[in-house]
Amino acid sequence: MENKIKKVYIETLGCQMNKSDSERILAILSHFNYEETLEPKEADLLIVNTCSIRQLSEEKAYSRLGVWGKWKTQEGKKIKIALCGCLPQHTKENLMARFPYLDLAFGTQNIYELPDLINKEERVWAIRNSYVPEKDYGYIRKKDVNAWLPITEGCNNFCSYCIVPFTRGREHSRPFDTIIKEAKEIVAEGFKEITLLGQNVDSYGKDLEGKPTLAALLREIDKIEGKFRIRFVTSYPTDITDELIETVANSKKVSRYFHIPMQSGDTRVLKAMNRRYTREEYGDIVRRIREKIPEVIITSDFIVGFPSETEEEFERTLTAIDEFGINYSNIASYSPRPHTKAAKMVDEFIPEEEKDRRFQILNDKVKETSLKNHKSCVDKVFEVLIDSKKGDECKARTTCNKIVYFKSDKEIGDFANVKITSADTWHLKAEEV
Numbered sequence: 288m289e290n291k292i293k294k295v296y297i298e299t300l301g302c303q304m305n306k307s308d309s310e311r312i313l314a315i316l317s318h319f320n321y322e323e324t325l326e327p328k329e330a331d332l333l334i335v336n337t338c339s340i341r342q343l344s345e346e347k348a349y350s351r352l353g354v355w356g357k358w359k360t361q362e363g364k365k366i367k368i369a370l371c372g373c374l375p376q377h378t379k380e381n382l383m384a385r386f387p388y389l390d391l392a393f394g395t396q397n398i399y400e401l402p403d404l405i406n407k408e409e410r411v412w413a414i415r416n417s418y419v420p421e422k423d424y425g426y427i428r429k430k431d432v433n434a435w436l437p438i439t440e441g442c443n444n445f446c447s448y449c450i451v452p453f454t455r456g457r458e459h460s461r462p463f464d465t466i467i468k469e470a471k472e473i474v475a476e477g478f479k480e481i482t483l484l485g486q487n488v489d490s491y492g493k494d495l496e497g498k499p500t501l502a503a504l505l506r507e508i509d510k511i512e513g514k515f516r517i518r519f520v521t522s523y524p525t526d527i528t529d530e531l532i533e534t535v536a537n538s539k540k541v542s543r544y545f546h547i548p549m550q551s552g553d554t555r556v557l558k559a560m561n562r563r564y565t566r567e568e569y570g571d572i573v574r575r576i577r578e579k580i581p582e583v584i585i586t587s588d589f590i591v592g593f594p595s596e597t598e599e600e601f602e603r604t605l606t607a608i609d610e611f612g613i614n615y616s617n618i619a620s621y622s623p624r625p626h627t628k629a630a631k632m633v634d635e636f637i638p639e640e641e642k643d644r645r646f647q648i649l650n651d652k653v654k655e656t657s658l659k660n661h662k663s664c665v666d667k668v669f670e671v672l673i674d675s676k677k678g679d680e681c682k683a684r685t686t687c688n689k690i691v692y693f694k695s696d697k698e699i700g701d702f703a704n705v706k707i708t709s710a711d712t713w714h715l716k717a718e719e720v
Protein backbone atom coordinates (compact mmCIF):
# COMPACT_ATOMS: atom_id res chain seq x y z
CA MET A 288 0.00 0.00 0.00
CA GLU A 289 2.92 2.29 0.88
CA ASN A 290 4.01 2.44 -2.75
CA LYS A 291 0.61 3.05 -4.28
CA ILE A 292 0.95 5.53 -7.15
CA LYS A 293 -0.75 8.81 -6.31
CA LYS A 294 -2.36 11.04 -8.88
CA VAL A 295 -1.73 14.72 -9.35
CA TYR A 296 -3.81 17.15 -11.37
CA ILE A 297 -2.30 20.52 -12.30
CA GLU A 298 -4.32 23.40 -13.68
CA THR A 299 -1.96 25.87 -15.32
CA LEU A 300 -3.02 29.47 -15.77
CA GLY A 301 -1.01 32.12 -17.57
CA CYS A 302 2.09 32.24 -19.69
CA GLN A 303 4.45 29.69 -21.26
CA MET A 304 6.78 30.05 -18.27
CA ASN A 305 3.99 28.74 -16.04
CA LYS A 306 3.38 25.85 -18.45
CA SER A 307 7.06 25.05 -18.27
CA ASP A 308 7.01 25.27 -14.44
CA SER A 309 4.12 22.79 -14.38
CA GLU A 310 6.26 20.40 -16.46
CA ARG A 311 9.05 20.79 -13.87
CA ILE A 312 6.61 20.18 -11.00
CA LEU A 313 5.36 16.99 -12.67
CA ALA A 314 8.94 15.78 -13.14
CA ILE A 315 9.76 16.40 -9.47
CA LEU A 316 6.58 14.69 -8.27
CA SER A 317 7.25 11.70 -10.53
CA HIS A 318 10.31 10.98 -8.33
CA PHE A 319 7.96 10.82 -5.34
CA ASN A 320 5.40 8.34 -6.58
CA TYR A 321 3.00 10.73 -8.32
CA GLU A 322 1.70 10.49 -11.87
CA GLU A 323 -0.35 13.06 -13.75
CA THR A 324 -4.08 12.72 -14.27
CA LEU A 325 -6.09 14.98 -16.56
CA GLU A 326 -9.21 14.27 -14.51
CA PRO A 327 -9.33 16.45 -11.35
CA LYS A 328 -11.87 14.18 -9.63
CA GLU A 329 -9.36 11.29 -9.75
CA ALA A 330 -6.54 13.27 -8.14
CA ASP A 331 -4.99 12.83 -4.68
CA LEU A 332 -3.20 16.14 -5.11
CA LEU A 333 -4.72 19.15 -6.89
CA ILE A 334 -2.47 22.07 -7.81
CA VAL A 335 -3.42 25.39 -9.35
CA ASN A 336 -0.38 27.10 -10.90
CA THR A 337 -1.38 30.75 -10.89
CA CYS A 338 -0.76 33.87 -12.94
CA SER A 339 -0.86 37.46 -11.72
CA ILE A 340 -0.48 39.45 -14.90
CA ARG A 341 -4.19 40.32 -14.79
CA GLN A 342 -6.75 40.41 -12.00
CA LEU A 343 -8.94 38.03 -14.01
CA SER A 344 -6.42 35.19 -13.77
CA GLU A 345 -6.28 35.60 -9.98
CA GLU A 346 -10.06 35.34 -9.77
CA LYS A 347 -9.96 32.18 -11.88
CA ALA A 348 -7.47 30.64 -9.42
CA TYR A 349 -9.68 31.52 -6.44
CA SER A 350 -12.69 30.01 -8.13
CA ARG A 351 -10.77 26.77 -8.78
CA LEU A 352 -9.80 26.60 -5.09
CA GLY A 353 -13.46 27.14 -4.17
CA VAL A 354 -14.60 24.15 -6.26
CA TRP A 355 -11.89 21.83 -4.94
CA GLY A 356 -12.51 23.06 -1.38
CA LYS A 357 -16.15 21.95 -1.68
CA TRP A 358 -15.06 18.47 -2.77
CA LYS A 359 -12.92 18.26 0.35
CA THR A 360 -15.15 19.87 2.98
CA GLN A 361 -18.66 18.97 1.76
CA GLU A 362 -18.07 15.71 -0.11
CA GLY A 363 -15.33 14.50 2.26
CA LYS A 364 -12.84 13.68 -0.50
CA LYS A 365 -9.38 12.87 0.87
CA ILE A 366 -7.37 15.27 -1.24
CA LYS A 367 -4.50 17.67 -0.83
CA ILE A 368 -4.96 21.14 -2.35
CA ALA A 369 -1.99 23.30 -3.36
CA LEU A 370 -1.55 26.75 -4.83
CA CYS A 371 1.66 27.81 -6.54
CA GLY A 372 3.13 30.30 -9.00
CA CYS A 373 2.93 34.07 -9.14
CA LEU A 374 -0.12 34.71 -6.95
CA PRO A 375 1.23 33.40 -3.60
CA GLN A 376 4.60 34.92 -4.52
CA HIS A 377 3.34 38.50 -4.41
CA THR A 378 0.09 38.56 -2.41
CA LYS A 379 -0.01 40.16 1.01
CA GLU A 380 -3.38 38.58 1.74
CA ASN A 381 -3.49 35.67 4.19
CA LEU A 382 -4.74 33.07 1.73
CA MET A 383 -4.37 30.24 4.25
CA ALA A 384 -7.01 31.98 6.38
CA ARG A 385 -9.24 32.77 3.41
CA PHE A 386 -9.09 29.19 2.10
CA PRO A 387 -9.02 26.96 5.20
CA TYR A 388 -8.90 23.81 3.05
CA LEU A 389 -5.68 24.91 1.29
CA ASP A 390 -2.87 22.56 2.39
CA LEU A 391 0.13 24.03 0.64
CA ALA A 392 1.17 27.24 -1.10
CA PHE A 393 4.59 27.63 -2.70
CA GLY A 394 6.17 30.36 -4.78
CA THR A 395 8.03 30.36 -8.08
CA GLN A 396 11.37 30.13 -6.23
CA ASN A 397 10.29 27.18 -4.06
CA ILE A 398 9.62 24.57 -6.74
CA TYR A 399 12.76 22.58 -5.86
CA GLU A 400 11.66 22.37 -2.22
CA LEU A 401 8.54 20.49 -3.26
CA PRO A 402 9.91 17.05 -2.23
CA ASP A 403 10.20 18.36 1.35
CA LEU A 404 6.96 20.30 1.30
CA ILE A 405 4.65 17.74 -0.20
CA ASN A 406 4.71 15.21 2.63
CA LYS A 407 4.34 17.60 5.55
CA GLU A 408 1.39 16.86 7.81
CA GLU A 409 0.81 20.50 8.71
CA ARG A 410 -0.40 23.23 6.36
CA VAL A 411 2.53 25.01 4.67
CA TRP A 412 3.04 28.51 3.24
CA ALA A 413 6.47 28.45 1.53
CA ILE A 414 7.51 31.61 -0.24
CA ARG A 415 11.09 32.59 -0.87
CA ASN A 416 12.23 35.70 -2.73
CA SER A 417 15.69 34.67 -3.83
CA TYR A 418 16.73 32.19 -6.49
CA VAL A 419 17.90 28.74 -5.38
CA PRO A 420 20.12 26.93 -7.92
CA GLU A 421 18.09 24.18 -9.50
CA LYS A 422 18.40 20.44 -8.99
CA ASP A 423 18.24 18.22 -12.04
CA TYR A 424 14.82 16.58 -11.86
CA GLY A 425 14.24 17.34 -15.55
CA TYR A 426 10.84 18.06 -17.07
CA ILE A 427 7.87 15.91 -17.99
CA ARG A 428 6.97 17.64 -21.21
CA LYS A 429 3.50 17.49 -22.71
CA LYS A 430 3.56 15.31 -25.81
CA ASP A 431 3.44 17.95 -28.45
CA VAL A 432 5.30 19.24 -31.48
CA ASN A 433 6.86 22.11 -29.53
CA ALA A 434 8.93 21.87 -26.33
CA TRP A 435 9.43 24.84 -24.00
CA LEU A 436 13.00 25.25 -22.77
CA PRO A 437 13.48 27.96 -20.12
CA ILE A 438 16.83 29.74 -20.33
CA THR A 439 16.28 32.71 -17.99
CA GLU A 440 13.78 33.54 -15.33
CA GLY A 441 12.87 36.78 -13.59
CA CYS A 442 13.43 40.32 -14.75
CA ASN A 443 15.44 43.36 -13.68
CA ASN A 444 13.67 45.89 -15.86
CA PHE A 445 10.85 47.04 -13.57
CA CYS A 446 8.56 48.38 -16.28
CA SER A 447 6.22 50.58 -14.29
CA TYR A 448 3.08 48.50 -15.06
CA CYS A 449 4.52 45.01 -14.64
CA ILE A 450 4.29 42.65 -11.70
CA VAL A 451 6.81 40.10 -13.01
CA PRO A 452 9.91 41.38 -11.10
CA PHE A 453 7.83 40.97 -7.92
CA THR A 454 6.59 37.47 -8.75
CA ARG A 455 9.54 35.92 -10.59
CA GLY A 456 12.31 37.84 -8.83
CA ARG A 457 15.56 39.19 -10.26
CA GLU A 458 16.84 37.81 -13.52
CA HIS A 459 18.91 34.63 -13.43
CA SER A 460 20.15 32.48 -16.29
CA ARG A 461 20.23 28.71 -16.36
CA PRO A 462 23.65 27.13 -17.00
CA PHE A 463 24.69 26.98 -20.69
CA ASP A 464 25.62 23.28 -20.59
CA THR A 465 22.34 22.29 -18.88
CA ILE A 466 20.37 24.02 -21.64
CA ILE A 467 22.36 22.32 -24.41
CA LYS A 468 21.94 18.92 -22.68
CA GLU A 469 18.17 19.48 -22.42
CA ALA A 470 17.98 20.67 -26.05
CA LYS A 471 19.63 17.39 -27.16
CA GLU A 472 17.18 15.39 -25.03
CA ILE A 473 14.23 17.29 -26.51
CA VAL A 474 15.38 16.49 -30.06
CA ALA A 475 16.02 12.84 -29.11
CA GLU A 476 12.48 12.63 -27.65
CA GLY A 477 11.12 13.59 -31.09
CA PHE A 478 9.97 17.20 -30.56
CA LYS A 479 10.15 19.23 -33.77
CA GLU A 480 10.41 22.69 -32.30
CA ILE A 481 12.30 24.11 -29.32
CA THR A 482 11.18 27.45 -27.91
CA LEU A 483 13.76 29.09 -25.65
CA LEU A 484 11.86 30.87 -22.93
CA GLY A 485 12.48 33.80 -20.66
CA GLN A 486 10.95 37.08 -19.57
CA ASN A 487 13.89 38.70 -21.33
CA VAL A 488 15.76 36.10 -23.37
CA ASP A 489 18.22 38.53 -24.96
CA SER A 490 19.85 39.29 -21.65
CA TYR A 491 20.67 35.60 -21.21
CA GLY A 492 24.06 34.95 -19.61
CA LYS A 493 24.83 38.41 -18.22
CA ASP A 494 24.84 36.90 -14.70
CA LEU A 495 26.90 33.81 -15.65
CA GLU A 496 30.64 33.34 -15.61
CA GLY A 497 32.11 34.06 -19.03
CA LYS A 498 28.86 35.83 -19.98
CA PRO A 499 27.61 33.44 -22.70
CA THR A 500 25.01 35.04 -24.96
CA LEU A 501 21.67 33.99 -26.43
CA ALA A 502 23.39 34.07 -29.84
CA ALA A 503 26.01 31.57 -28.59
CA LEU A 504 23.23 29.30 -27.29
CA LEU A 505 21.38 29.45 -30.60
CA ARG A 506 24.56 28.60 -32.55
CA GLU A 507 25.19 25.57 -30.34
CA ILE A 508 21.59 24.30 -30.56
CA ASP A 509 21.64 24.90 -34.32
CA LYS A 510 24.44 22.30 -34.56
CA ILE A 511 22.36 19.48 -33.01
CA GLU A 512 21.64 16.84 -35.66
CA GLY A 513 18.04 16.42 -36.82
CA LYS A 514 15.21 18.33 -38.44
CA PHE A 515 13.67 20.80 -35.99
CA ARG A 516 13.05 24.51 -35.50
CA ILE A 517 14.37 26.86 -32.85
CA ARG A 518 12.45 29.88 -31.55
CA PHE A 519 12.96 32.29 -28.66
CA VAL A 520 10.62 34.58 -26.69
CA THR A 521 10.44 37.30 -25.33
CA SER A 522 12.88 39.97 -26.50
CA TYR A 523 13.50 43.35 -24.91
CA PRO A 524 14.13 45.81 -27.78
CA THR A 525 17.41 47.36 -26.68
CA ASP A 526 18.92 44.02 -25.65
CA ILE A 527 18.82 42.73 -29.24
CA THR A 528 22.45 42.77 -30.40
CA ASP A 529 24.01 42.71 -33.87
CA GLU A 530 25.53 39.35 -32.87
CA LEU A 531 22.01 37.96 -32.31
CA ILE A 532 20.68 39.34 -35.61
CA GLU A 533 23.72 37.92 -37.48
CA THR A 534 23.22 34.53 -35.79
CA VAL A 535 19.54 34.31 -36.73
CA ALA A 536 20.37 35.38 -40.30
CA ASN A 537 23.06 32.69 -40.66
CA SER A 538 21.43 29.82 -38.80
CA LYS A 539 19.81 26.82 -40.46
CA LYS A 540 17.16 26.11 -37.84
CA VAL A 541 16.32 29.38 -36.07
CA SER A 542 12.96 30.86 -37.16
CA ARG A 543 13.12 34.20 -38.94
CA TYR A 544 10.84 35.63 -36.32
CA PHE A 545 11.27 38.22 -33.56
CA HIS A 546 8.64 39.01 -30.94
CA ILE A 547 9.66 42.47 -29.71
CA PRO A 548 7.10 44.15 -27.43
CA MET A 549 7.01 47.90 -28.13
CA GLN A 550 4.14 48.59 -25.64
CA SER A 551 3.55 52.16 -26.90
CA GLY A 552 4.45 54.11 -30.03
CA ASP A 553 4.99 57.29 -28.05
CA THR A 554 8.29 58.21 -26.39
CA ARG A 555 6.75 60.07 -23.43
CA VAL A 556 4.48 57.12 -22.62
CA LEU A 557 7.44 54.73 -22.99
CA LYS A 558 9.33 56.82 -20.43
CA ALA A 559 6.35 56.73 -18.07
CA MET A 560 6.29 52.95 -18.57
CA ASN A 561 10.01 52.88 -17.65
CA ARG A 562 10.85 51.27 -20.97
CA ARG A 563 14.46 52.13 -21.87
CA TYR A 564 14.05 53.17 -25.52
CA THR A 565 12.39 55.84 -27.64
CA ARG A 566 10.05 55.35 -30.58
CA GLU A 567 12.98 56.11 -32.89
CA GLU A 568 15.32 53.63 -31.18
CA TYR A 569 12.69 50.89 -31.52
CA GLY A 570 12.41 51.73 -35.24
CA ASP A 571 16.18 51.56 -35.59
CA ILE A 572 16.27 48.01 -34.11
CA VAL A 573 13.56 46.85 -36.51
CA ARG A 574 15.44 48.42 -39.44
CA ARG A 575 18.70 46.68 -38.44
CA ILE A 576 16.93 43.31 -38.29
CA ARG A 577 15.23 43.81 -41.67
CA GLU A 578 18.50 44.81 -43.35
CA LYS A 579 20.03 41.44 -42.44
CA ILE A 580 16.87 39.29 -42.65
CA PRO A 581 14.52 40.74 -45.29
CA GLU A 582 11.97 37.91 -44.90
CA VAL A 583 11.71 38.35 -41.10
CA ILE A 584 8.36 38.57 -39.32
CA ILE A 585 8.24 41.01 -36.42
CA THR A 586 5.44 40.93 -33.87
CA SER A 587 4.81 43.11 -30.84
CA ASP A 588 2.72 43.70 -27.70
CA PHE A 589 0.94 46.98 -26.95
CA ILE A 590 -0.84 48.31 -23.88
CA VAL A 591 -3.72 50.73 -24.48
CA GLY A 592 -4.94 53.23 -21.89
CA PHE A 593 -1.75 53.39 -19.83
CA PRO A 594 -2.37 56.06 -17.12
CA SER A 595 -1.97 59.58 -18.60
CA GLU A 596 -1.92 58.36 -22.24
CA THR A 597 -3.50 61.11 -24.38
CA GLU A 598 -5.44 60.56 -27.60
CA GLU A 599 -2.52 61.91 -29.61
CA GLU A 600 -0.10 59.55 -27.87
CA PHE A 601 -2.43 56.61 -28.50
CA GLU A 602 -2.53 57.54 -32.19
CA ARG A 603 1.27 57.34 -32.30
CA THR A 604 0.90 53.63 -31.46
CA LEU A 605 -1.34 53.24 -34.52
CA THR A 606 1.20 54.97 -36.79
CA ALA A 607 4.10 52.95 -35.30
CA ILE A 608 2.49 49.73 -36.57
CA ASP A 609 2.55 51.03 -40.14
CA GLU A 610 5.84 52.87 -39.92
CA PHE A 611 7.77 49.88 -38.56
CA GLY A 612 5.83 47.25 -40.51
CA ILE A 613 4.86 45.29 -37.40
CA ASN A 614 3.20 42.17 -38.76
CA TYR A 615 1.05 41.23 -35.79
CA SER A 616 0.50 42.49 -32.22
CA ASN A 617 -1.06 41.31 -28.98
CA ILE A 618 -3.04 44.04 -27.26
CA ALA A 619 -3.88 44.47 -23.58
CA SER A 620 -5.91 47.16 -21.85
CA TYR A 621 -3.94 48.62 -18.97
CA SER A 622 -4.90 47.09 -15.63
CA PRO A 623 -3.23 48.19 -12.36
CA ARG A 624 -1.18 45.52 -10.61
CA PRO A 625 -0.06 45.55 -6.98
CA HIS A 626 3.46 46.85 -6.11
CA THR A 627 3.88 48.65 -9.45
CA LYS A 628 4.56 52.37 -9.91
CA ALA A 629 1.85 52.85 -12.50
CA ALA A 630 -0.79 51.55 -10.08
CA LYS A 631 -0.14 54.67 -8.01
CA MET A 632 -0.99 57.01 -10.92
CA VAL A 633 -4.67 56.81 -9.92
CA ASP A 634 -5.38 60.44 -10.78
CA GLU A 635 -4.35 59.77 -14.35
CA PHE A 636 -6.20 56.47 -14.90
CA ILE A 637 -8.06 56.33 -18.21
CA PRO A 638 -11.80 55.53 -17.86
CA GLU A 639 -12.75 51.93 -18.74
CA GLU A 640 -14.98 52.91 -21.67
CA GLU A 641 -12.17 54.99 -23.18
CA LYS A 642 -9.74 52.08 -22.80
CA ASP A 643 -12.29 49.84 -24.52
CA ARG A 644 -12.63 52.34 -27.38
CA ARG A 645 -8.84 52.52 -27.87
CA PHE A 646 -8.59 48.72 -27.63
CA GLN A 647 -11.16 48.36 -30.40
CA ILE A 648 -9.42 50.85 -32.69
CA LEU A 649 -6.04 49.19 -32.16
CA ASN A 650 -7.57 45.76 -32.63
CA ASP A 651 -8.98 46.86 -36.01
CA LYS A 652 -5.52 48.12 -36.96
CA VAL A 653 -3.92 44.80 -35.98
CA LYS A 654 -6.53 42.89 -38.02
CA GLU A 655 -5.94 45.13 -41.03
CA THR A 656 -2.15 44.62 -40.93
CA SER A 657 -2.47 40.90 -40.32
CA LEU A 658 -4.77 40.51 -43.35
CA LYS A 659 -2.48 42.65 -45.53
CA ASN A 660 0.51 40.56 -44.49
CA HIS A 661 -1.38 37.31 -45.10
CA LYS A 662 -2.51 38.45 -48.56
CA SER A 663 1.11 39.05 -49.52
CA CYS A 664 1.73 35.32 -48.89
CA VAL A 665 -0.74 34.10 -51.54
CA ASP A 666 0.93 31.99 -54.28
CA LYS A 667 4.13 31.71 -52.25
CA VAL A 668 5.53 28.38 -51.05
CA PHE A 669 6.34 27.81 -47.36
CA GLU A 670 7.64 24.95 -45.31
CA VAL A 671 5.17 24.26 -42.48
CA LEU A 672 5.16 22.05 -39.40
CA ILE A 673 1.92 20.14 -38.73
CA ASP A 674 0.79 20.50 -35.11
CA SER A 675 -2.74 19.09 -35.24
CA LYS A 676 -4.99 17.16 -37.61
CA LYS A 677 -8.67 16.23 -38.05
CA GLY A 678 -9.29 13.66 -40.79
CA ASP A 679 -7.01 14.82 -43.58
CA GLU A 680 -7.30 18.53 -42.60
CA CYS A 681 -3.95 19.63 -41.16
CA LYS A 682 -3.29 22.70 -39.06
CA ALA A 683 0.32 23.77 -39.38
CA ARG A 684 2.60 26.74 -38.74
CA THR A 685 5.18 28.42 -40.92
CA THR A 686 8.56 29.20 -39.44
CA CYS A 687 7.17 32.70 -38.72
CA ASN A 688 4.22 31.21 -36.84
CA LYS A 689 1.50 31.87 -39.41
CA ILE A 690 -1.32 29.34 -39.16
CA VAL A 691 -1.94 27.36 -42.34
CA TYR A 692 -4.71 24.85 -43.10
CA PHE A 693 -4.30 22.27 -45.86
CA LYS A 694 -5.23 18.71 -46.72
CA SER A 695 -2.59 16.01 -46.54
CA ASP A 696 -1.99 12.43 -45.46
CA LYS A 697 1.09 13.59 -43.54
CA GLU A 698 1.05 13.23 -39.74
CA ILE A 699 1.35 15.53 -36.73
CA GLY A 700 5.02 16.49 -36.34
CA ASP A 701 5.76 16.17 -40.08
CA PHE A 702 7.06 19.04 -42.18
CA ALA A 703 5.40 19.79 -45.52
CA ASN A 704 5.83 22.27 -48.36
CA VAL A 705 2.64 24.15 -49.18
CA LYS A 706 1.54 26.82 -51.64
CA ILE A 707 -0.77 29.47 -50.16
CA THR A 708 -4.09 29.63 -52.00
CA SER A 709 -6.07 32.15 -49.92
CA ALA A 710 -5.68 34.51 -46.98
CA ASP A 711 -7.87 35.35 -44.01
CA THR A 712 -7.16 37.71 -41.08
CA TRP A 713 -5.93 35.00 -38.72
CA HIS A 714 -4.95 32.12 -41.00
CA LEU A 715 -3.96 30.97 -44.48
CA LYS A 716 -5.27 28.16 -46.66
CA ALA A 717 -2.90 26.17 -48.81
CA GLU A 718 -2.31 23.09 -50.93
CA GLU A 719 0.56 20.69 -50.56
CA VAL A 720 3.18 20.90 -53.30
Ligand code: SF4
Nearest residue numbers: 442444445446449451
Ligand atom coordinates in the same frame (compact mmCIF):
# COMPACT_ATOMS: atom_id res chain seq x y z
S1 SF4 B 1 10.70 43.56 -19.40
FE1 SF4 B 1 9.16 44.81 -18.35
S2 SF4 B 1 7.21 43.91 -19.08
FE2 SF4 B 1 8.80 42.38 -19.48
S3 SF4 B 1 8.83 41.05 -17.67
FE3 SF4 B 1 10.39 42.65 -17.34
S4 SF4 B 1 9.33 44.24 -16.17
FE4 SF4 B 1 7.73 42.93 -17.10
